[in-house]
Amino acid sequence: MAHLIKSHEDLINPHIRGLGISATLAINARSKELIEQGKTVYRFGLGQSPFPVPDLVVSALKLNAIQKDYLPVRGLQQLREAVADFHRRKDEVDIQPDCVLIGPGSKELVFLLQLVFNGEIIVVSPGWVSYVPQAKILNNELSFIHSTFEAKWQLTPKLFSDFLKKRNHPDKPALMILNYPGNPDGVSLTKESLVEIAALARAHHIFILSDEIYGQLDHKGKHISLARFYPEGTIISSGLSKWCGAGGWRLGTFAFPKNMKWLLDGMAIVASETYTSVSAPIQYAAVQAFKGGIEIEEYLWQARKILAGLGNECVHILRAAGVKVHDPVGGFYLFLDFSNFSQRLHERGIKSSSQLCLQLLDDTGVALLQGSSFYRSEEELTARMAYVDFAGPRALAAARTIPLHEQLPDDFIKTYCHKVIKGVKEIVQWLTK
Amino acid sequence: MAHLIKSHEDLINPHIRGLGISATLAINARSKELIEQGKTVYRFGLGQSPFPVPDLVVSALKLNAIQKDYLPVRGLQQLREAVADFHRRKDEVDIQPDCVLIGPGSKELVFLLQLVFNGEIIVVSPGWVSYVPQAKILNNELSFIHSTFEAKWQLTPKLFSDFLKKRNHPDKPALMILNYPGNPDGVSLTKESLVEIAALARAHHIFILSDEIYGQLDHKGKHISLARFYPEGTIISSGLSKWCGAGGWRLGTFAFPKNMKWLLDGMAIVASETYTSVSAPIQYAAVQAFKGGIEIEEYLWQARKILAGLGNECVHILRAAGVKVHDPVGGFYLFLDFSNFSQRLHERGIKSSSQLCLQLLDDTGVALLQGSSFYRSEEELTARMAYVDFAGPRALAAARTIPLHEQLPDDFIKTYCHKVIKGVKEIVQWLTK
Numbered sequence: 001m002a003h004l005i006k007s008h009e010d011l012i013n014p015h016i017r018g019l020g021i022s023a024t025l026a027i028n029a030r031s032k033e034l035i036e037q038g039k040t041v042y043r044f045g046l047g048q049s050p051f052p053v054p055d056l057v058v059s060a061l062k063l064n065a066i067q068k069d070y071l072p073v074r075g076l077q078q079l080r081e082a083v084a085d086f087h088r089r090k091d092e093v094d095i096q097p098d099c100v101l102i103g104p105g106s107k108e109l110v111f112l113l114q115l116v117f118n119g120e121i122i123v124v125s126p127g128w129v130s131y132v133p134q135a136k137i138l139n140n141e142l143s144f145i146h147s148t149f150e151a152k153w154q155l156t157p158k159l160f161s162d163f164l165k166k167r168n169h170p171d172k173p174a175l176m177i178l179n180y181p182g183n184p185d186g187v188s189l190t191k192e193s194l195v196e197i198a199a200l201a202r203a204h205h206i207f208i209l210s211d212e213i214y215g216q217l218d219h220k221g222k223h224i225s226l227a228r229f230y231p232e233g234t235i236i237s238s239g240l241s242k243w244c245g246a247g248g249w250r251l252g253t254f255a256f257p258k259n260m261k262w263l264l265d266g267m268a269i270v271a272s273e274t275y276t277s278v279s280a281p282i283q284y285a286a287v288q289a290f291k292g293g294i295e296i297e298e299y300l301w302q303a304r305k306i307l308a309g310l311g312n313e314c315v316h317i318l319r320a321a322g323v324k325v326h327d328p329v330g331g332f333y334l335f336l337d338f339s340n341f342s343q344r345l346h347e348r349g350i351k352s353s354s355q356l357c358l359q360l361l362d363d364t365g366v367a368l369l370q371g372s373s374f375y376r377s378e379e380e381l382t383a384r385m386a387y388v389d390f391a392g393p394r395a396l397a398a399a400r401t402i403p404l405h406e407q408l409p410d411d412f413i414k415t416y417c418h419k420v421i422k423g424v425k426e427i428v429q430w431l432t433k
Numbered sequence: 434m435a436h437l438i439k440s441h442e443d444l445i446n447p448h449i450r451g452l453g454i455s456a457t458l459a460i461n462a463r464s465k466e467l468i469e470q471g472k473t474v475y476r477f478g479l480g481q482s483p484f485p486v487p488d489l490v491v492s493a494l495k496l497n498a499i500q501k502d503y504l505p506v507r508g509l510q511q512l513r514e515a516v517a518d519f520h521r522r523k524d525e526v527d528i529q530p531d532c533v534l535i536g537p538g539s540k541e542l543v544f545l546l547q548l549v550f551n552g553e554i555i556v557v558s559p560g561w562v563s564y565v566p567q568a569k570i571l572n573n574e575l576s577f578i579h580s581t582f583e584a585k586w587q588l589t590p591k592l593f594s595d596f597l598k599k600r601n602h603p604d605k606p607a608l609m610i611l612n613y614p615g616n617p618d619g620v621s622l623t624k625e626s627l628v629e630i631a632a633l634a635r636a637h638h639i640f641i642l643s644d645e646i647y648g649q650l651d652h653k654g655k656h657i658s659l660a661r662f663y664p665e666g667t668i669i670s671s672g673l674s675k676w677c678g679a680g681g682w683r684l685g686t687f688a689f690p691k692n693m694k695w696l697l698d699g700m701a702i703v704a705s706e707t708y709t710s711v712s713a714p715i716q717y718a719a720v721q722a723f724k725g726g727i728e729i730e731e732y733l734w735q736a737r738k739i740l741a742g743l744g745n746e747c748v749h750i751l752r753a754a755g756v757k758v759h760d761p762v763g764g765f766y767l768f769l770d771f772s773n774f775s776q777r778l779h780e781r782g783i784k785s786s787s788q789l790c791l792q793l794l795d796d797t798g799v800a801l802l803q804g805s806s807f808y809r810s811e812e813e814l815t816a817r818m819a820y821v822d823f824a825g826p827r828a829l830a831a832a833r834t835i836p837l838h839e840q841l842p843d844d845f846i847k848t849y850c851h852k853v854i855k856g857v858k859e860i861v862q863w864l865t866k
Contacts, residue, residue: 008695008696010551010606011550011551011552011606011695011696012549012550012551012695012696012699013548013549013550013551013699014551016548016549016699016702016703019702019706020702028503029505046503048502048503052499052501053499053501058498058499059498061494061498061714062495062498065491065492065494065495065498065718066485066486066491067681068485068486068678068679068680068681068682069481069680069681070461070479070481070680070681071681072462104537104683104708104711104712105708105709107706107707107708107709108707108708108709111706111707115446115449115570116445116446116449117444117445117446118443118444118445118446118447119444130706133706134706134707137548137703137706173443173444245501246501247501247502247503248500248501248502248503248504248710248712248713248714249501249712249713249714250537250708250709250710250711250712250713251712262441262444262445263441263444263445266445266446266449269449269452269453270449270570273452273540273544273563273566273567273570274540274541274544274567275537275538275540275541275683275708276538276540276541276683277681277683278537278683279537279681279682279683279684279712279715280681280682280683281494281681281682281714281715282712282714282715285498
């Protein structure tokens with residue numbers, strides 16, 4: 001049986017050789033190893049919501065545990081209606097139920113989009129870890145727009161405009177992937193930027209996948225969808241994973257403009273030959289989540305309060321020590337720029353973001369995710385911190401004892417998110433030692 | 434915005450243009466339309482188990498509704514252990530837990546396998562509707578082995594050997610997809626055939642994906658896995674959809690031999706960039722299903738009794754009328770060969786399996802799936818019948834009132850599966866009118 005066990009390399013699709021397991025998932029595995037060795041690990045690597053799934057939605061899953069039928073490929077009709085209504089209500093954009101596609105996670109939907117769309121894929125750096133490996137697996141043509149600390153790690157109209165001027169084939173169909181509030185940066189786009197980006201995209205016929213999965217975790221509840229200003233060219237991505245705390249449930253949503261339904265149709269064909277439809281009990285439960293209502297809004301309100309308080313506290317400590325970082329606007333990430341420490345780190349033999357994260361993890365137990373996973377150059381000393389390593393259910397219960405419109409008391413973060421604060425202090429100590 | 438709404442064709446991956454929604458799902462949609470018009474439809478098109486998910490497994494889902502964490506890409510450890518144990522217990526093959534991969538349906542896993550494996554894909558015709566569209570989406574090299582009524586629609590050692598002799602590049606890596614008990618044919622492979630097929634595959638270095646998802650629905654509970662005779666080259670596919678009645682839950686499993694773990698590793702990379710992991714509550718519940726035990730065995734026993742009784746009754750009626758069909762061995766399909774009626778059908782203007790199914794549906798309300806969806810030539814007058822349009826929960830409850838080792842009483846099928854019998858009689862009437 002020599003043939004079956006030799007030269008496996010040749011037997012694997014060449015576009016997959018050399019790719020590793022998704023970086024966010026790999027860091028989680030490494031952290032688990034250290035924990036098993038009895039070490040304290042500050043799990044700032046994996047971006048999982050610390051909060052439980054709202055009770056209402058868990059109850060809906062229990063009620064629907066008997067649902068066993070294959071559901072329609074594009075999604076359960078009630079759910080597509082609830083998602084369309086969600087975007088109308090939250091984003092003030094006119095989404096029709098038949099322009100909604102339900103998938104087993106928005107990651108799978110992004111993959112299908114990249115498989116079906118025939119053109120250039122434009123990615124902003126830093127950007128979410130899976131956009132580019134997906135493009136590589138599919139052998140797609142890929143272009144980058146590199147942002148900077150000064151540009152708050154996000155796309156700016158200036159960066160976009162410069163990129164468009166330099167395109168070699170300006171008529172080539174292109175799809176740009178935006179993500180805000182941003183993973184890895186926690187920064188969001190202002191209304192002014194969105195208006196200008198929309199105008200440029202319209203003028204240059206660029207389709208946009210606007211990954212707004214952290215939209216409902218804008219810390220002030222003031223997320224604005226790009227689709228408001230570029231309705232005819234924007235697909236909005238959302239799902240249960242972040243704002244509903246249900247990452248492990250695997251349900252993502254895409255909302256298309258009517259005139260881009262041909263793209264949804266193409267994706268539905270591939271969906272019918274791959275995942276078929278999303279798990280039926282999960283879809284029925286998700287209806288409850290997207291329908292919203294007082295319970296969901298209260299949950300979101302508390303989540304935002306806690307995340308804003310904690311994010312700001314982390315920034316306060318890090319900035320005081322000299323780490324470059326922006327004020328968090330939404331989600332639960334900070335993108336840390338250690339360039340002020342580059343000389344000292346170089347002297348300690350740390351010359352890349354991977355070395356930095358590995359050494360930091362081994363020395364202190366703090367798990368961050370290296371900037372290079374977000375398409376930054378290896379030598380740029382940046383890393384993503386997910387400030388989620390605290391007992392979400394406990395923090396949520398405590399926050400609920402405080403009247404909604406009151407601020408969290410001064411010691412709240414110290415009491416309920418102490419591990420995150422301790423981890424941040426570990427980073428600072430390690431940097432300045 | 435002319436660019437965004439014109440010439441969509443060019444904006445779609447050329448390998449997807451021309452593909453439609455998966456044929457089994459399309460027939461379901463058409464049937465629903467007729468039902469909405471108030472017509473009686475005999476839903477023999479979609480292959481969904483008529484039985485409910487076992488109570489034990491539904492309870493496990495309710496208990497695990499709070500599970501919200503992202504699970505490991507390859508699957509929950511307890512589930513991988515339960516699946517490995519399932520194959521050891523049921524199939525007498527030595528599967529290790531770390532050689533199990535969990536996916537959102539076995540269809541998604543077949544797709545990932547086709548994406549990752551770098552070589553020729555060999556498909557037996559008739560074969561399940563999605564193998565070939567997947568290969569087309571991925572632009573894979575594809576070869577067919579065409580079976581016949583005389584060969585019971587399955588691969589025979591003779592057909593395999595003839596195919597192997599004629600291969601142009603006998604050294605090219607190849608993966609053959611087998612499926613038994615068969616969809617669309619309900620026929621299975623004998624031990625003797627399996628031994629010979631294994632020897633040929635071994636001698637010619639052909640990897641085999643053995644899709645045994647209907648294995649536990651062998652009507653006598655005597656399914657034999659190919660992996661017993663070709664352990665080093667066989668991947669076994671299974672899942673909850675068929676024997677556990679949970680098609681809509683979306684959970685499939687692949688079990689690899691140790692020496693093919695490199696292929697699992699490649700698939701896990703793509704999994705981590707697409708579906709991430711299977712829905713957590715579903716995976717926890719699936720542990721209960723794969724662990725088995727008395728409740729599950731009793732459920733399977735009843736399901737087999739009912740399916741065997743019903744399948745045999747259908748064959749009895751159809752064969753008496755002149756339809757060529759084999760005795761059902763497992764699963765819930767019959768592949769009907771109408772060639773004895775070809776002259777009469779031609780006279781009625783019916784010259785293809787699609788025309789046959791469309792006319793039959795419109796005239797009688799009986800939904801079958803045309804043979805051409807299973808890679809048969811358009812002019813071959815064949816069609817798949819899924820004998821599942823009866824109230825599974827009710828039939829199951831009734832069967833449970835009869836001692837396990839007793840046969841079902843004579844009128845059982847007529848009482849609890851009358852719609853299927855009525856539909857079969859409609860087919861016969863329509864053919865002979």
